[in-house]
Amino acid sequence: MLKARSLLILFALAALIFTSVGVSAQDVPEGEVSLAVLGPFTGPVASIGEEILNWSQLAVDDFNERTGWNVTIVEGDTELDPAKGVLAAEAVIANENVFGATGPAGSQVVAATAAMFEAANLVHVSASATDPSLTQDGTTTFFRVVPTDAVQGPTDANFLANDLGVTRLFIIDDQSTYSVGLSDQVEAAFPGEIVGRESITQDDSDFSALVTRIRNEDVEAIFFPGQIASQGAVLAQQLAEQGVDVIFMGADGFFSPEDFVEGAGGATEGAYVSFFAPDIHNLESSADVVARYTDRFGDFGAFGPPAYAAATVVLEAMERAFEANGELTREGVLAEVANTNQETTILGIPLSFDENGDVAGGGFSIFQIQDGEFVFVTSVNIGSDEE
Amino acid sequence: MTEQRIGTDEWVEQHEARLATQSELRELVYGFGEQLPLWGRLGLLLLIGLFVPVLTSNPFHIRIAATIALMATLGVGLNVVVGYAGLLDLGFVAFYGIGAYAYAYLSSDFTGVHLPTLLTIPLITVLGAVVGFLLGLPSLRLVGDYLAIVTLAFGQIFVQLMTSLTRVDLSWVPFLTTDGPVNLTRGPNGIIELDSISIFGFVADTLTENYIIRLVVLILVLLFVHHLNNSRLGRAWRAMREDELAAEAMGMPTRLLKLQAFAIGAAIAALAGTLFAAEQKAVFPANFDVTLLITLYGVVVLGGLGSLPGVLLGAVIMIAVPEILRDIELASLLFYVGSVVALIGLIKPRRLVGLLLLNVAIIGLLVQVIAESIWPDSLAELPSVASVFPEFSVSIRFVTAIIDSLPEIVTSIVRNWLAIPVGNQELIGNIALAILIVLILIASRIKQTTQLLITLVPTMYLLALVWEIRLSGQESVTRLIFVGVVLIVLMIYRPHGLLGTQRIEIV
Amino acid sequence: MDNFFAQLPQQIINGLTLGAVYALIALGYSMVYGILQLLNFAHGDVFMIGAFIGFGIMSAMLSTSAPSVIIIALMIVAAMIGCGVLGVVIERFAYRPLRNAPRIAPLISALGVSFFLQNVIQLTLSARFRTYQTAQLIPGSIGVDLGTARLSGVRALVIIVAFLLMFLLQYLVRRSKLGRAMRAVATDKDAAAMMGVDVDRVIMATFFVGSALAGAAGVLNGLVFFRIWHFMGFNAGLKGFTAAVVGGIGNVPGAMFGGFFLGFAETFAVGFLSPTFKDVIAFVVLIAVLLIRPRGLLGARLVQKV
Structure with missing residues (x-):
């Protein structure tokens, strides 16, 4: 073991040059696939961002385990300032591995960045932006899993x-x-x-x-x-x-x-x-995921479970888009997010979107x-x- | 230094030695600059700036460049107040905000007013100067840190008012009929859907167009401030900054001089505010928080107070570094390269660095042997280096591909070298981080080379361990930790800023 | 007017509590300023660390059967020592190398320390809010009813401890040898050095005492306002700075007075004017005070050094 490892270190570059790996047809997409998560991960309300991030990580891990994909998370720290949010969004959009995003968390950051996502055809599903006007100006890439x-x-x-x-x-x-x-x-x-x-x-x-x-x-x-x-x-x-x-x-x-x-x-x-949902702590259908979260990250509040739901919406749309088209594109994922029709979610309620991107039904x-x-x-x- | 002078300590001596030997950077920049006339320098800057959108079509890079241009403009304005006149103005961001909100009021459906840009920009710049002047009038009775707190209060009041003036009773205003309270600012939701900048029918809708406008404005502002600094006014400011009492005794109107600096800084800030609002097409109170003020002070101080090239350099550092760190792989590479560079700077003679790195590598392998023999199952199973990059062999011929995958290669090599424990990595990482901080602090005090080397070996090992199992997984927080460290280290390394020499005293 | 008098007694208690916390923070600011003319923007984060140290001790001790008095005393003492040491370390590594640098350089390095502390705490202890279990230490039933007002046990504790610490500090600065050395260094560092005062040692002591007060403030703040988190120092530092300046920065009684002044200004703004515009009102009052008394309320009749 040790010998193998040390050899690896000493001859790492050499090994790289001479290795050649054939690419076979797979049921997972080639190359790296990332889900971008945008939220306030530092600063005064980092507690909210941290919960969003942890739940998103759980959603991604669950998804990877189920499908055999290897999706990673790209963080976009908005620091709750729309100007920083714009930079974070731009970084995420410029990342070619990102095929879908969740967030931004705050309505004002969504307002400042929505046009950029629109231009890049990158879908973003927010789990906490509840300003009613956000879905009213004809954007096609913005969705939210919470009512307004x-x-x-x-x-x-x-x-x-x-x-x-x-x-x-x-x-x-x-x-x-x-x-x-x-x-x-x-x-x-x-x-x-x-x-x-x-x-x-x-x-x-x-x-x-x-x-x-x-x-x-x-x-x-x-x-x-x-x-x-x-x-x-x-x-x-x-x-x-x-x-x-x-x-x-x-x-x-x-x-x-x-x-x-x-x-x-x-x-x-x-x-x-x-x-806006039943109490996830007492839902039998969510008991398993709640237990796994609590084991790994501890207690949680109101912002995490919707973030899990939003991440799952995007991830499953990626899966469907890949199955349907044989390749992953932002356009494909966007189309599939709009088609979301989950009978139930971690939140214990069905989830689909109306033509504006607002959650249909609900209460x-x-x-x-x-x-x-x-x-x-x-x-x-x-x-x-x-x- | 042969004798200890009264009132100085070892640091002063070190510092003077440093000033004598380590101003290569300043000499490089200024030496090069002096060979060119002013228009040549500014033209070169414009050329470099214009080259960015040619070089890259990546909107993220253009946006970083655009942010740098904007922050540099603001920095030049702040430099007039702090660097030239020596006034500690902590309310500077409010003028930026006033400019942005004024633009919003003059060019949006919120008020229904849509003035042409050619009118709004001069109007707002003058407005900034007037507000700066008026605010300066009472504030300048105060000196030093009392001025700082009053201006800080002003900045806070501005943000708070923009957040809270959402239900204002205007019934007392004559000739104005309103029903009920009026929403003056839309609070945290901000004023949105602003007009773009449009000049002679040219509408700056895209990011690149806005970037070029910012670049041009930056160069005009630089030109203006450069001439200002070389004028009578600039000389008077310098005299006042160096010794206010003497300046006053020589008959200089110090109060007026301060007010002029205040007003000019505010005008530049307000101008920058319009550019910002027009690009964001919205204004929010959160845009003008104290964090921006901190960034701006970083911009003017890191580069060197009073130095215009310094402001540009400071803006590049303060904006580009945090943005580059968003990419965690790139951050990893920078982290390791940076650590080695720091070692090279720290250890003399430099051949010892090689010895040190060799020792670190050996220690790492030893730790693995020991860990594996004591706890056979406690180490994380890692993928082999080769399997991490199946695509690498295909693209090996292309240099760009190597550069692209360099961060992953470095990370992979380091991860295979480290003994990475399974189990509660968070806890182990936290403890390692605490030990690491102590070790670094100790190492920074050690003078003797052998002791230093002995301390640095475990330090470097822990550094890699902490990065891999703790920091690299928390990219957003890590980013800010690094910004903090960079601020401390740069200040200690160059207390006068990277390109500054003059001693600016704020009395 | 009736409303005013109905609220007044309780608002005085509220203002006194808030003011006590502000005063303790302002003291550290002011002492450091007095001796180094340095705006220590990392002071708020030292306060935050103090709150976390207290929280850690409380969490560990609550399950034991130790009496509340001992737990609280231990929390305060541990936070004071921990923060004092932290303050000395910060001074040694972030400020001392910059002692003769331009005045703005340590300001930036202080901001760097502040970023560093906040984010290291977020990284290691997470960003979530923690809550002091004050009710388990001091039951809500303890307290005195004074007419319409109520002075709860915890508020009484905060006010008493704060005054005790301020009294001790006053004694230290006015009567002890160290205090005399501090005042000497504050007046003229070079002259003090020539008279045989170990300047470095005195500065370290000042940082220790100032930071320890911030640590105590952190625990008291946690006890009376319950929640603590990694970013709490930012605002607290701003308030402490404000209070120190209002009172006349560099001046020990001034910082105490400024703290209470700010506490009362905020409380009365909420009670009798507008809660929404609390900060605006407090800052306007501050500006007004400084325009009338440009060196703060108790500012020294300072001789300008030429």
């Missing part, structure tokens, strides 16, 4: 007003496109009185002054659709500290058992969260934290009558 704010906003507003009977609502956003967009939708759709609408930044961890302010206004519920689950936990703890007893509702970003439930030390008990489930668990309360499907 336009759907979620009215759902949450109706739930607060009709199911919980809230008449006085305080809305807080975290200045991310996602949070601001959703807050705007809820603000518009909420029939009762909006007592306040304020912003905090994602770096803030001290909300006690805000809590004191809220305590002195007659507020029945707080709606805080943040991206960072630990921020929701901190707000809940500081509400509890000052004895403010109001209904607390968050959205997808807070769907994280580790950060939002355990991290809050009981303060989030009774809080509501709206999420939102609302959960409440009871005894430290996310407990399903109700769900609203898109197109169904909410009354």
Whole structure:
């Protein structure tokens, strides 16, 4: 063993020159095949990017194991700045091994880069960009596996007003496109009185002054659709500290058992969260993949499983495109992504796209934290009558 | 140095020795530059710049070049403020943002205003100068770091306002009828779908066209600033920067001089902002964050404060290095080549480097023998070098193919040489990283050659191990770690910047 | 107005807590500045490392049956020592070689250190948020009700520890031999060297003390605001820098005062003006203060060195 290895080192180059390997017809594509993943992998919200990356890695490994392919991941770090996102996207587009991409994660980065993907015919499937306008300007290469704010906003507003009977609502956003967009939708759709609408930044961890302010206004519920689950936990703890007893509702970003439930030390008990899929932790069909993820990377929040779903959409489209055409092209993958029709996904819901690239059908489930668990309360499907 | 002077330490001596011997780079650049007239230098720059799109059709490379051109323009502007006038302005990015947002307001459907570019660009440049001047008025009562914090605050306020001015009550404004609050900035979603730059019917739609415009603007700005620096104003700034009190005593209007520097820097930033917004076809608050400020300071300081070629060099380093590191294979190659080059720089006489590398290679093999005999199953099974490159034999004749696969070859050789453990590579990698950092810190203090060599052998081994099992798998984070290391090392190696000599004191 | 008085007592407590954390960070900034005229932009990241050291000790100790007081004391002490050593190492390797370089050079190398620390932490400990289990150490039921306001146990702890540390620091700087040496070096490095003060040693001590305070701030911040992550130092450093400058940079009481001033400015901006524009208001106040008092609130009547 040792001898073989040392020989290899000493004669590596020589070995290379004289080796000749015949190429045979294969059922895997020739050359390197990569999936690009774009997201904020460094900087203040790297926690989100890291989760996206880990779940994408799992999706790629699962795919490779199933098909015998050797797909690799190319990271495109957007650092949450659209200008950096443009550079990351350009690097990915210039990489000839990339046949499909997932992301970018943030809506504003998608807005800044969509035209570049369009020009390169490279499909990109986002797992978290929810600004409704992104799919409205006729782009053909952008898809997303999550429903938009336009759907979620009215759902949450109706739930607060009709199911919980809230008449006085305080809305807080975290200045991310996602949070601001959703807050705007809820603000518009909420029939009762909006007592306040304020912003905090994602770096803030001290909300006690805000809590004191809220305590002195007659507020029945707080709606805080943040991206960072630990921020929701901190707000809940500081509400509890000052004895403010109001209904607390968050959205997808807070769907994280580790950060939002355990991290809050009981303060989030009774809080509501709206999420666009069933609870993946309790899905029997996803138990296996959840277990494998947890073994390898630890706990996770709301951003990972959709990233897995998005990666799987692109990877399976690659497989179909290769089978159909005998070769892999970006055009082929793009066409196949549009044809996606998965009966079920890791998220426990079927997945297909409408003509704009938005997820067809779908809906939102609302959960409440009871005894430290996310407990399903109700769900609203898109197109169904909410009354 | 024969005697220790009062108030100096060993470093000063080393530094002076360095200044005497190691200014080859500066001499190379300036020596070459002096043989050419100004128009020749700038023409050469334009030629090199124009050559980029000819040389490569890869849009990524053109975009890097375009970003470098933009950052160099900004750097030249910042250089006027920091390098020439010696004012620590941490709000510089805000002027860039003001330019970009002004362009957005003057050329988009958001406001419904679509002014011709030939009007917007001068207008915004003047606006930048005016805002810079107005902001300078109160700020310049302050000196040094108090100025820094006030300008920093200004920059933060700008970003925050652009993020949050989404529901402004304008009912108090006379002659303006609005229903309800007005969204002035579209918040984090930014203002999108801006017009492209269009001059005499020529519309800069593509990246390459925008790049050429940026290049031309950069050269015009360089020309302007070069003449400025050689004018009365430039000499006055230098005098003020070196000794403000003396300058004032000589009757120089230091306040006015500072304001002029502030306004000129702001105008250049605002001009750059329009170019940026027109290419991105959108503006977002996140574009103008503190990270950009850090990059810009890197640009002007790495190259050498006060040196215009230095700004260009700084822009190339600060933009190109992180972008090149996006390609992890290339980064691997650079990492190994860089390590060896660092050794060559560190160890004298240089033949010892060969001895060291030989020792490292032997140690690596020894480690493998030992690891394999103690834990027979604990090493990762690696593919043989040859099987990694089946295509290599086919393309061996072509030099480009060799260069293309060089990173993979190096990686493969290193991976076969290392004893790579199976199991929890993450944990092992983390521990190895911690030990490595300590070893490097120790090695950097050792003066005696033998000790240094002995320390460096395990260091080099760990370096390769950490890179292979930990760093190369986390490309985005690794990239930034390297940017950090490059900043520290370059500053220690050349405290005056790569092409700088003058001592710029910010009082 | 009723609303104002109803909120005021609680907002004072909020401002005092936030201010205590800011003040501890600002102190390190200010001390280093006073002695080297260096803006140590890596200081925020030292604060972050302190928070992680405290978190590590807490995670290890919570399962044991050690009393909370001991755990908390251990967390603070470990973070202080760890950060102090880190500060000395940073000074030795990133700043000392640049001692006689242009002033902007160590600024860039400090940014490099900051990048390095943040990303090494992300690489080794991952980017995910960690949460201090404060409720298990100091139950929420501990606390004093003061009319409409509530001073919870953890807030009391933060305020007390911060004041204790500041008192000790004041003693160190004013009364001890080391403090005298520090002040001497801050006033004139060359003269101090000639009088037999070991300048390098004094600078190391300054870095140790300043960084240790940041470490303590990291733990206190974690205890009272719960979540910690690799990037937390960036904002904290910015705030600490701001506080140090408001108070008059280089000035120890000034940094304390500046920290509380900034804490109150932010808290009152949220409580009585606009939470959304909190930072804008705080920065506008800062600018206003500096325009009125160009050398900070407690800034030294500095003699300009010619």
